[in-house]
Amino acid sequence: GKGFAVVAGEVKSLAQQTAKAISEIELQVGGVQSATRDTIRVIEMVTAKVGEIAEVADTISSVIEEQVRVTADIARSVEDATVGASSAAENIATVSEAAKASGAVANDVLDTSRELEQMSGRLRTVIQGFLTDVRAA
Incomplete structure (x- = not known):
């Protein structure tokens, strides 16, 4: 009789401890899942920003290619201007255009550089926040 009651009490105590441990584990798993979701969101944001930066880099590359083309056009125009006085006015107009x-392209490059700098700052902020979250987790 008494031995069974002692064993039953121990089993009940172990069941309560197990239930408490399971609750604590569930809380910890929930915390890990939440941190994982947050991390995934941050990674998605970083990926999006990297995509934006890649687009800006492509734009800069295109602008630079255009700058090279325009510079080559200017060089050709200057060379043509030396051919003769009769075509000098046409060549000057071409050089002017x-x-x-070139000035417009330079302004585009400057604007794109500013946008890239802003994106870089935002990316830096996102990464710092991500690292803070990761360290806190």
């Missing part, structure tokens, strides 16, 4: 295009 190319210079305007």
